[in-house]
Every structure is written in structure tokens, then in C-alpha cells.
Amino acid sequence: MKKVLIVEDDRVMQKIVGEILRHHFPEFELLGAVSLVSEAVEIIHEETPDLLILDIALPDGTAFDLLQKVEFYNFKVVFMSGHEDFREEAIQFSAVGFVKKPFDVSDLVLAVDKACEAIDEAEYHYKLEILLTNANLPAASQMVVFPVEGMVKAVSLSSILFGEAVAGGSVMHIENGQSLFVPRPLRYYEQLFANFGFLRCHPLYVVNLRRIESLDEKNTLVWMDEGSGIPLEARKYETVKKRYYEIVP
Missing domain, CATH: 2.40.50.1020 (LytTr DNA-binding domain)
Structure with missing residues (x-):
């Protein structure tokens, strides 16, 4: 069973995403939802999730900060953003999953499906490395x-x-x-x-x-x-x- 972690500081959005995952992806084990980068890093190291639903901006940092604190990317990521953010293009340039809040249910379901496709792991890690590089470039x-x-x-x-x-x-x-x-x-x-x-x-x-x-x-x-x-x-x-x-x- 695949494990998924929601990293989002809005409690209402946590509940919405959780309900979508339970309804459309019953094969997932939902590890819960956290609001902070520090909490997410701890759970990633302990539980090794297969998928993160990850908001870009968090109270103690960003999605990029989180990825830089994780040594191995043994997971796929769907990024979310609720406001205009210059880092959105960095994510889209890197060809990894992204949804803009507020989103339709179908938007998130499609993004999760794409993230979980059986693609080459080295290729996915390459995309994330490009993403982290982009985050620090003009x-x-x-x-x-x-x-x-x-x-x-x-x-x-x-x-x-x-x-x-x-x-x-x-x-x-x-x-x-x-x-x-x-x-x-x-x-x-x-x-x-x-x-x-x-x-x-x-x-x-x-x-x-x-x-x-x-x-x-x-x-x-x-x-x-x-x-x-x-x-x-x-x-x-x-x-x-x-x-x-x-x-x-």
C-alpha cells in the first residue's frame, strides 16, 4: 500500500485534500497532515512516504526548503499554491506535478495519477534536482x-x-x-x-x-x-x- 503525506498549513485544505485522496485513491494509506517543514521532514524520515501533497509556502519555510532537507527522494510530489508565487514557474519548468488552489477535484486527481505513474526513478530525481536548481536561479x-x-x-x-x-x-x-x-x-x-x-x-x-x-x-x-x-x-x-x-x- 502506498503511503501519502499532506503538507499544508490550512486546516480546511488539509481536510479537503484528505477526503479527495480517501475517495479516489483507497489504495493509499494516509499518514495524516502536517503544517510545518520540520514536522514533514521528521515524518518523511520515519515513515518514508511514496507521495507528498506539498504546499509551496509554509509557516517555517517553503517546499524547496523541505526538499533540501531530505537526503533521498524516495517519493513523488504534487505541489500546491494558493497565491501568485514566482516559484510556480520553477515547478512547471521542471515538469513535476502542480495544482493551483482553489482547484477542481479532477485537477488534483489527475496530478496525483501523473505523479504516481511508473516512470524511471532516476528520471524523476533528475526533475527534482532541476527544480531545486531553478529555485536558486534568476x-x-x-x-x-x-x-x-x-x-x-x-x-x-x-x-x-x-x-x-x-x-x-x-x-x-x-x-x-x-x-x-x-x-x-x-x-x-x-x-x-x-x-x-x-x-x-x-x-x-x-x-x-x-x-x-x-x-x-x-x-x-x-x-x-x-x-x-x-x-x-x-x-x-x-x-x-x-x-x-x-x-x-
Whole structure:
């Protein structure tokens, strides 16, 4: 029987999550709910849970503090957050489970299902290590985990030149002539990267504004700093130009 621990300081939310787990995951043994990082670390060492339902902000620290205090990640994690937090992107960039409070029951059930899928343990540990690295980096330097051909690959957000919509997903064009096919639509990454200087410049392209060399108004192209030119939709020219000069000195 899998063991699950709820780490959440809101008593009402503790009860809600507990009821969802009891109803939808009767195969789980619920170890209970705690409110503090220190309490959670103690139970993790004593009970070795298989899953944590973990709020980002806690009275005595953060979810990241908790993970840094645990030597071995013998568990999966579903993160929760009830307010805007810059660390949310770090979690989503790392491709681990996340739900925004208040959430629908189906949101939490889906996140738990995904977390408990039989994925390679080394791969999951890799995702958590990327997460902890991201938590200590400025936004533009964070790493993004992409699902690629049955595995995961982490690349620096700053190394991504542009994303291209293709059949079955998207292609991330990275510096040094590299590219990655990702089986997710470009709109997913457009939303995920929206706060980090990425903008849709054409129905098929999302560009990293920090990697633009120049805008060609006549030929409606965006020239990237490594030499490639990508289409710029005419009606997007002024928006891209404005955002580019806001971000790039």
C-alpha cells in the first residue's frame, strides 16, 4: 500500500485534500497532515512516504526548503499554491506535478495519477534536482525540462531562440543549431514562457525577445542573434517591437 503525506498549513485544505485522496485513491494509506517543514521532514524520515501533497509556502519555510532537507527522494510530489508565487514557474519548468488552489477535484486527481505513474526513478530525481536548481536561479537562467522521445531533457530557457508549431507538437530551436521535437502544442509553451520575454510573433512561431538581433519591417522577418530569420506577422510588428525595446536595453 502506498503511503501519502499532506503538507499544508490550512486546516480546511488539509481536510479537503484528505477526503479527495480517501475517495479516489483507497489504495493509499494516509499518514495524516502536517503544517510545518520540520514536522514533514521528521515524518518523511520515519515513515518514508511514496507521495507528498506539498504546499509551496509554509509557516517555517517553503517546499524547496523541505526538499533540501531530505537526503533521498524516495517519493513523488504534487505541489500546491494558493497565491501568485514566482516559484510556480520553477515547478512547471521542471515538469513535476502542480495544482493551483482553489482547484477542481479532477485537477488534483489527475496530478496525483501523473505523479504516481511508473516512470524511471532516476528520471524523476533528475526533475527534482532541476527544480531545486531553478529555485536558486534568476528567471531567464532557469532550466526547462522537455519530454523528448521517451525521456526528458533539460535546457536553459535563455538558450531557446524560438519555438515552432508543427504537426503533433512543437519544435524548440536552441542555440548552436540544435532543435528538439516536443509532443506538446506550442500554445502550452507560449503560456508557460509568457512572463520570461517570449512572445508569439506569427501563428506558427513564439520568439525569445532577448535573442533577437533586429526586426526587418519591410520583409516582415525577425532576425535572431545566431543568424536565422523567422516570420513576423505584419500586424504583430509594433507589439514585438514595443516588447523588444522594453526587455532589451
